[in-house]
Amino acid sequence: MLSERRLEVLRAIVQDYVGTEEPVGSKALTERHNLQVSPATVRNDMAALEDEGYIAQPHTSAGRVPTDKGYRLFVDRLAGVRPLSAAERRAIQNFLDGAVDLDDVVGRTVRLLAQLTRQVAVVQYPSLSRSTVRHVELLSLAPARLMLVLITDTGRVEQRVVDCPAPFGETSLADLRARLNSRIDGQRFPEVPPLVADLPDSFEPEERGTVSTVLSTLLETLVEETEERLLIGGTSNLTRFAQDFPLTIRPVLEALEEQVVLLRLLGEATDTGVTVRIGHENVHEGLTSTSVVSVGYGSGDEAVAKLGVVGPTRMDYPGTMGAVRAVARYVGQILAEN
Amino acid sequence: MLSERRLEVLRAIVQDYVGTEEPVGSKALTERHNLQVSPATVRNDMAALEDEGYIAQPHTSAGRVPTDKGYRLFVDRLAGVRPLSAAERRAIQNFLDGAVDLDDVVGRTVRLLAQLTRQVAVVQYPSLSRSTVRHVELLSLAPARLMLVLITDTGRVEQRVVDCPAPFGETSLADLRARLNSRIDGQRFPEVPPLVADLPDSFEPEERGTVSTVLSTLLETLVEETEERLLIGGTSNLTRFAQDFPLTIRPVLEALEEQVVLLRLLGEATDTGVTVRIGHENVHEGLTSTSVVSVGYGSGDEAVAKLGVVGPTRMDYPGTMGAVRAVARYVGQILAEN
DNA sequence: GTTGGCACTCCCTGCCGAAGAGTGCCAGGA
DNA sequence: TCCTGGCACTCTTCGGCAGGGAGTGCCAAC
Numbered sequence: 226m227l228s229e230r231r232l233e234v235l236r237a238i239v240q241d242y243v244g245t246e247e248p249v250g251s252k253a254l255t256e257r258h259n260l261q262v263s264p265a266t267v268r269n270d271m272a273a274l275e276d277e278g279y280i281a282q283p284h285t286s287a288g289r290v291p292t293d294k295g296y297r298l299f300v301d302r303l304a305g306v307r308p309l310s311a312a313e314r315r316a317i318q319n320f321l322d323g324a325v326d327l328d329d330v331v332g333r334t335v336r337l338l339a340q341l342t343r344q345v346a347v348v349q350y351p352s353l354s355r356s357t358v359r360h361v362e363l364l365s366l367a368p369a370r371l372m373l374v375l376i377t378d379t380g381r382v383e384q385r386v387v388d389c390p391a392p393f394g395e396t397s398l399a400d401l402r403a404r405l406n407s408r409i410d411g412q413r414f415p416e417v418p419p420l421v422a423d424l425p426d427s428f429e430p431e432e433r434g435t436v437s438t439v440l441s442t443l444l445e446t447l448v449e450e451t452e453e454r455l456l457i458g459g460t461s462n463l464t465r466f467a468q469d470f471p472l473t474i475r476p477v478l479e480a481l482e483e484q485v486v487l488l489r490l491l492g493e494a495t496d497t498g499v500t501v502r503i504g505h506e507n508v509h510e511g512l513t514s515t516s517v518v519s520v521g522y523g524s525g526d527e528a529v530a531k532l533g534v535v536g537p538t539r540m541d542y543p544g545t546m547g548a549v550r551a552v553a554r555y556v557g558q559i560l561a562e563n
Numbered sequence: 564m565l566s567e568r569r570l571e572v573l574r575a576i577v578q579d580y581v582g583t584e585e586p587v588g589s590k591a592l593t594e595r596h597n598l599q600v601s602p603a604t605v606r607n608d609m610a611a612l613e614d615e616g617y618i619a620q621p622h623t624s625a626g627r628v629p630t631d632k633g634y635r636l637f638v639d640r641l642a643g644v645r646p647l648s649a650a651e652r653r654a655i656q657n658f659l660d661g662a663v664d665l666d667d668v669v670g671r672t673v674r675l676l677a678q679l680t681r682q683v684a685v686v687q688y689p690s691l692s693r694s695t696v697r698h699v700e701l702l703s704l705a706p707a708r709l710m711l712v713l714i715t716d717t718g719r720v721e722q723r724v725v726d727c728p729a730p731f732g733e734t735s736l737a738d739l740r741a742r743l744n745s746r747i748d749g750q751r752f753p754e755v756p757p758l759v760a761d762l763p764d765s766f767e768p769e770e771r772g773t774v775s776t777v778l779s780t781l782l783e784t785l786v787e788e789t790e791e792r793l794l795i796g797g798t799s800n801l802t803r804f805a806q807d808f809p810l811t812i813r814p815v816l817e818a819l820e821e822q823v824v825l826l827r828l829l830g831e832a833t834d835t836g837v838t839v840r841i842g843h844e845n846v847h848e849g850l851t852s853t854s855v856v857s858v859g860y861g862s863g864d865e866a867v868a869k870l871g872v873v874g875p876t877r878m879d880y881p882g883t884m885g886a887v888r889a890v891a892r893y894v895g896q897i898l899a900e901n
Numbered sequence: 902g903t904t905g906g907c908a909c910t911c912c913c914t915g916c917c918g919a920a921g922a923g924t925g926c927c928a929g930g931a
Numbered sequence: 932t933c934c935t936g937g938c939a940c941t942c943t944t945c946g947g948c949a950g951g952g953a954g955t956g957c958c959a960a961c
Contacts (some may be wrong), residue, residue, distance in 0.1 A: 250922065250923050251924080254920085262935090263934070263936075264649075265936065266934055269934085270932095282923090282924085284941090285924075285941055287924090288923065309949085326722065326723065358873055362700055362712065366698070383664075385663075447935055460798055461816035461817045463811060463816075463820075464816060476800060478798055478802060479799040479801075482796060482797070482798070482799060548959095589955080590953085600903070601904055601905080602905095604902080604903055607956095609955090622911060623954085624910050624954045624955055625954070626953080626954065821942080903961080906957105906958090907957090909954105910954090911954090912952090913953105915951105916948085916949090917948090917952090918945105920949090921942085922941105922950085922954105923937105923940105925961105926940105926952100928934105928958090929937105931934080931935100
């Protein structure tokens with residue numbers, strides 16, 4: 226078990242390294258932190274921390290750098306989440322309040338997050354699978370062509386063109402529209418299929434084909450569009466850690482272009498609190514030198530989507546976690562208000 | 564006036580430099596290109612080209628590199644647009660054919676373009692200002708709350724929530740919906756305002772407030788959303804020219820995050836053909852060492868939006884122009900089919 | 902107008918030595 | 932048992948310097 230002071234030394238190393246971006250030595254450490262012991266003592270502690278795998282030396286006779294394991298300990302036991310200042314909170318609120326629609330909310334969120342954390346921000350669109358149906362609309366585009374519009378409680382809108390097997394009259398259309406809405410309004414997506422299964426039966430035989438087509442398109446939309454969309458921003462922040470540049474940044478940019486990878490990254494976030502994945506804890510190869518800080522957000526108690534940031538393992542964890550948590554909270558409020 | 568052979572030398576320099584990414588000398592040039600003259604002669608030609616400002620030396624006793632002016636001459640007079648191979652064309656067609664809706668079309672296009680050109684791709688969503696109204700839908704969400712849905716001929720859907728000054732009955736709603744559609748269906752956006760100006764007058768006094776609110780929201784949407792959205796992709800391709808890395812790539816990434824800058828870039832593209840902006844021809848500071856190849860695309864004869872790629876001035880212009888043109892053409896077809 | 906020859910310039914690489922930062926270990930003291 | 936000062940050692944970094952290579956510019960000859 227590590228003594229209290231050794232933990233303190235680790236904390237100091239992490240803080241200094243995050244600040245200076247350079248390996249930190251024993252002398253500098255005693256000068257900048259009020260450790261009450263001499264550099265020699267710190268050296269002993271550092272040797273112990275190194276034996277345990279919490280820190281490492283880039284080369285003999287260089288200072289120490291935290292390992293992934295060291296950051297993990299730091300995040301779990303040595304650091305809290307730094308709350309944002311009142312000014313920052315006001316800025317978030319003001320910025321998000323200006324949004325006009327869902328796209329705008331997500332767009333603003335990603336910019337805000339990138340700016341606050343000075344890192345790459347990733348925001349997932351509110352997932353359809355956990356949202357509820359607010360309204361289904363059917364429009365006639367041509368005698369045998371309809372447009373299906375699906376509106377969710379999070380403000381998301383999906384539309385599909387439906388080619389009907391036979392012409393479908395306006396009155397039947399209004400009828401179908403009304404019945405559909407009365408059945409599935411307010412329902413969650415997974416609950417929809419059984420509720421509409423018998424709808425074709427209540428129509429005239431010659432209309433059943435069209436009704437079935439409409440329904441299967443609707444169900445397809447519900448399933449397909451559970452495929453989750455993402456927005457990312459702030460990639461230019463990657464250039465801030467410019468040292469081992471091309472080698473580090475390339476795979477990260479590539480990983481960020483793959484939705485699948487990102488979704489899995491965010492997917493690991495739990496509903497309840499801020500999740501941090503450090504370095505090699507990220508399975509994807511290109512991201513082993515980055516950390517991901519993510520959290521769920523939603524209009525109510527339950528998370529409907531996730532958001533987070535991706536940055537170097539050498540990041541300001543307390544500040545980043547604070548910013549991510551705060552942004553998620555405000556976005557949730559905004560969604561709830563609409 | 565430059566002699567035929569000097570133009571040939573310039574073309575050879577551009578081609579070699581694009582291929583090798585290194586300054587090209589007289590000897591290598593005579594070896595790799597069938598110039599029929601000796602290195603010494605080429606040196607004379609190079610000196611002349613340098614006097615005219617078409618090429619430059621990074622330093623004394625290095626090879627020559629094309630200047631922006633050199634690339635310009637190359638693009639304008641020395642190179643054509645390289646058509647894509649049949650296999651490439653098939654690949655484009657297949658890839659785009661799989662798209663399910665407008666978002667998907669744009670998403671696929673940006674990925675395709677990035678992959679084909681191995682550069683950063685930018686695709687503008689079909690602009691609302693040149694599209695026509697296909698349908699307007701009004702839904703009642705609550706007694707005094709409506710949702711306005713606007714569907715365009717390019718398949719784009721915009722929605723807005725409207726808070727009404729007074730409750731609005733279902734029959735009035737249907738009435739308003741019908742009148743709106745009969746007036747503006749198929750109209751271009753700029754033509755809409757005069758067509759609906761007198762609509763409130765034909766309603767009962769207590770309903771006029773709501774009708775006006777709906778109309779102003781509609782007009783706002785038409786104007787606001789002429790604010791054009793963009794999708795970009797393939798930023799990891801920026802890492803391919805890894806030499807003067809952090810300095811070059813940083814401002815480019817920053818520029819790419821600013822919609823305004825990108826819109827202006829694409830906006831310079833003419834409707835008719837592929838436009839190329841080389842190096843300093845781009846006004847934005849961060850993009851002076853990049854070239855932009857862009858073109859308009861649309862479902863008919865007229866361009867409804869632009870797309871293009873951003874890459875180093877040292878790029879394969881004929882191939883890039885060919886790819887951009889081909890992709891634009893196929894996207895236009897896809898849009899026309901829907 | 903073209904060509905071969907030749908001197909010159911400049912970059913790149915590797916090598917060397919000095920300086921600096923940081924460590925590990927040891928012996929002495931509380 | 933733990934802390935401390937001292938000291939030798941290691942390793943990186945940086946400037947200076949020489950050698951090799953690539954490419955040019957110019958000149959005289961064809």
